[in-house]
Amino acid sequence: AETGARAAFLAMHMLARGKRPFKRYQTFSYLTGIPSQSTFIEPAKSLYELLQQLERKHHCFLSFAQGFPMADIHDCGMSVLGYGDDAQELDLAMLSMTDAVESAEKDYALELYTPQDAIQRAMRLGSLGRPVVIADSQDNPGAGGNGDTTGLLNALLEVKAQDACLGLLIDPAAADRAHEAGQGASLEFELGARSGLAGHHPVRGRFTVERLGDGRFTCTGPMFKGFRMQLGKMALLRQEGVRVALASIKCQAADQAMFRHLGIEPSSQRILVLKSSVHFRADFQPIAAEVLVARSPGPALADPADFAWTKLRRGIRLNPLGNVF
Structure with missing residues (x-):
């Protein structure tokens, strides 16, 4: 419901302004397992808090998708998507968010117990x-x-x-x-x-x-x-x-x-x-x-490195700080 409300607000904003916003999109070079993606734990908790702060500061709309590793497709993985009326402000927000996601790679390495x-x-x-x-x-x-x-x-x-x-x-x-x-x-x-x-x-x-x-x-x-x-x-x-x-x-x-x-x-x-x-x-x-x-x-x-990937894009790490596909 919250995501739907955000999408509706953006659509209404576009209609009122009468022109398309600028758009930016960034993917990342590592995969994460589902258990480590919870927003109740770090690093996802802080990343989503940062996203909200950047939206307010730079007057833009951001989405951070952590990627669902049960999909053997070329585009599987994390991404950040942004929309904004001011290209410079949007670029600043995207830079801060993407830097934070890249820096969080080591923190996504969740311990899995026997x-x-x-x-x-x-x-x-x-x-x-x-x-x-x-x-x-x-x-x-x-x-x-x-x-x-x-x-x-x-x-x-x-x-x-x-x-x-x-x-x-x-x-x-x-x-x-x-x-x-x-x-x-x-x-x-x-x-x-x-x-x-x-x-x-x-x-x-x-x-x-x-x-x-x-x-x-x-x-x-x-x-x-x-x-x-x-x-x-x-x-x-x-x-x-x-x-x-x-x-x-x-x-x-x-x-x-x-x-x-x-x-x-x-x-x-x-x-x-x-x-x-x-x-x-x-x-x-x-x-x-x-x-x-x-x-x-x-x-x-739980560990995306354990999947038998065939269609994933080359050059992406199969888990945080892990081997490259």
Whole structure:
């Protein structure tokens, strides 16, 4: 809505002035991964603040696109676009913005944790009321994942983590089984790995069905506020100190209401594992002691250097300070 309002204001400004504004466009020589592009963290947070300052100072309109690396196209990557009535002022604004983006390259190099390292750190730092949030970014349904990989779930179970909850695991067959067994039942499950990706295997074990849900609820967080979710049959399973929130329809875990629907208050956990890359931050970062991004196997690759590029333009670095394509 904010971007639409800006575009409408610019269109009205052009009509009132009766002539086209000057235009400038600049691309950059490196790619960034989706998890590092969040405007809740640096360097994107400061870059967008700078953009607003430059617009006011130089009386122009600027847009900074960080680039969506899931697109194997020639023009994939970051860019800055500017419009202004005064060419000199627009050039000054573009110079300041492009210099800042170039200088920020090293700061885009976000640390990606192994599942084991992420969970060990979360066990040390997480506390009831201030959980450590781990983003299972490479299984994000919002970026090409299926929401059914089990790397982080296996890691939680292996160390017998306490007060930990993972979600959403998209497994309609397991959700059906939980509903057939009923709340309170304890039985064997095969969880996850339903999409058939090579090298992925379900978690097999005995879980207790703690809560059932019909998947119909209204989201309350900043990202999805007011959305009426219909995620099919849902269930909360538990094995010792580890809980798993199941859903039947793909959706990234970006709203606390997804857990509350199953009786889990997210802030009451020590560890929250969320199958999301960035959108979760709006609702979960305020309650988190720390946010970690894990590199657990999955199709929604967090590091653009891991993609098999074929159409990308030559000369661009595949990640911050990385190898050139």
